[in-house]
Amino acid sequence: MLNLDALPLSRKQLRSVGQATARINLWHGSVRSGKTIASLLAFVIAVATAGPSGLIIVCGRSLQTIERNVIEPLQDEALFGPLSRHVLHTRGATTATILGRTVHLIGAADTRAEGRLRGLTAQLAYVDEATLLPEGFWTQLLARLSVPGARLFVTTNPDSPRHWLKKGYLDRSTELDMRAWHFKLADNPSLSREYVDALAAEYVGLWRRRMIDGAWVVAEGAIYDMWDEERHVVDELPAMRRHLLGIDYGTTNPFAAVLLGEGADGRLYVAAEWRHDARAAHRSMTDAQYSAAVRDWLAKLGVAPEWTFIDPSAASFITQLWADGHPGIARASNEVADGIRSVAALLAAGRLLVHRSCEGLLDELPGYCWDPAATEKGEDKPLKADDHSVDALRYAVHSAAHEWRHLLTARPERTAA
Known part of the structure; x- marks a missing residue:
């Protein structure tokens, strides 16, 4: 049969x-x-x-x-x-x-x-x-x-x-x-060989050993161990085809907004970042104030993101953005391990670069680590510390993963000199 x-x-x-x-x-x-x-x-x-x-x-x-x-x-x-x-x-x-x-x-x-x-x-x-x-x-x-x-x-x-x-x-x-x-x-x-090669390109580090080699391996140390500031940080940005925005909402914790752009050269770029740390500033902000600040920041950049992916737990802030007429609002995909893998695949392939002005993200990326206590229990969880911009980046990248996966195997386009 x-x-x-x-x-x-x-x-x-x-x-x-x-x-x-x-x-x-x-x-x-x-x-x-x-x-x-x-x-x-x-x-x-x-x-x-x-x-x-x-x-x-x-x-x-x-x-x-x-x-x-x-x-x-x-x-x-x-x-x-x-x-x-x-x-x-x-x-x-x-x-x-x-x-x-x-x-x-x-x-x-x-x-x-x-x-x-x-x-x-x-x-x-x-x-x-x-x-x-x-x-x-x-x-x-x-x-x-x-x-x-x-x-x-x-x-x-x-x-x-x-x-x-x-x-x-x-x-x-x-x-x-x-x-x-x-x-x-x-x-x-x-x-087919083509499919195997494409799938292998999507997995790096821990996930490559697990998902391609089928190995039971431990998550330890730096999550983005392929991060290299000399390789991944840029001072200039190419022309952008489109923009996406990822937001990690915080009240007492820092609020982080990360602007992701698809460059004309076939790479993704973290083009800009906006953060507010209520503890450091000694000033909390309401949902309405956060909404106004983010929209003013985007207006100064002259950017209208196609989609804004927001921490799905931030229900009141999502409602505020809707009320303020912010376009393209969506609850972010919050599968943490899968989202980390998506970001890691792009970094390993040299397809995700960060502009030097994104200081919060640049501070967080090298120290973003697995939680050793969770690892002892057989779980893969990031350490919940200094992770606000990296979470915002994960929201933007993973929520639109179906739109950029082809970049992992495509050749970068040359831009005009």
């Missing part, structure tokens, strides 16, 4: 499918390495051969991620051939039907999701991106898999080597009823 000619499987993928007979079966490694297709194939085979007792469960960070990462691939006829017509789901519903069996879809964004598992008896479970789930939910899920012969199918990208999944399970796989398969990007035979 599977269209294997359209999607050739590697020996490693086929071997993992055939060997996925343990209580816990884990596919881990880089993005787009083929681990998801192999795990889904193994899961579907298990559904087809499962007995009538016990529930079948699919878990993920949210219902939306389950639909995107599990249900939609299973419904793709190019991948799963005629079998795709036997995967039925109404978007937003908490159940699906796979090969005639009811499958329960459970999102687990926080520890409260653990309660959704209590009282269940399951025979099969599939977990998408396990490192994003709370440990308590995982423990409860294993306890629910109590039918004889019950099996768990798991996929994840690598995280910190101190993560609970790595320490408690992957490192102890030989002690447990568990099998694990490690995948690298090169293990996926269906990817």
Whole structure:
């Protein structure tokens, strides 16, 4: 029923499918390495051969991620051939039907999701991106898999080597009823060289080792360790095609606005910055005063940004800007790790430069570090100190990432002398 000619499987993928007979079966490694297709194939085979007792469960960070990462691939006829017509789901519903069996879809964004598992008896479970789930939910899920012969199918990208999944399970796989398969990007035979090169260009440093090499490596030291003032700071700016604005809102903490421009030479530039530190100035500002100050600053620069991406927690300030008629207002994408990766990719590729006048950002970038206490817990979190301009930069860069990713592989354009 599977269209294997359209999607050739590697020996490693086929071997993992055939060997996925343990209580816990884990596919881990880089993005787009083929681990998801192999795990889904193994899961579907298990559904087809499962007995009538016990529930079948699919878990993920949210219902939306389950639909995107599990249900939609299973419904793709190019991948799963005629079998795709036997995967039925109404978007937003908490159940699906796979090969005639009811499958329960459970999102687990926080520890409260653990309660959704209590009282269940399951025979099969599939977990998408396990490192994003709370440990308590995982423990409860294993306890629910109590039918004889019950099996768990798991996929994840690598995280910190101190993560609970790595320490408690992957490192102890030989002690447990568990099998694990490690995948690298090169293990996926269906990817073109051009795509592999483009994807590799998007990941640098920590994320390159995790997402391309599939390594469980620790986040430590400087976040932007590729930052080089001689390389990344400029005294002059080229002509700009467009501007974006990122704002990190603060009352007692500094307020930072970072103006990002797309240069005619195919690079992004932090062209200007406006900051107000209430503690240093001994003067607080209201939302209306901040709005007026930012708009006056932009007017003096002669710039009208297409979009202004604002700290999503700053609801009152967003409302004030709307009331004042500021155009193109949007809540910033606030996925911290993904946003850091976006900025890091541009810096590493030499595609993001900073004008020397942006003193607040230039002060913060070299000292922007991972929180060692969070690292000890297996978490990747920046140290919450001196991070206001870097947050504003992250908002502007990551919120518009889909518009600049092509710059990572394109050749810089030459400007007229």
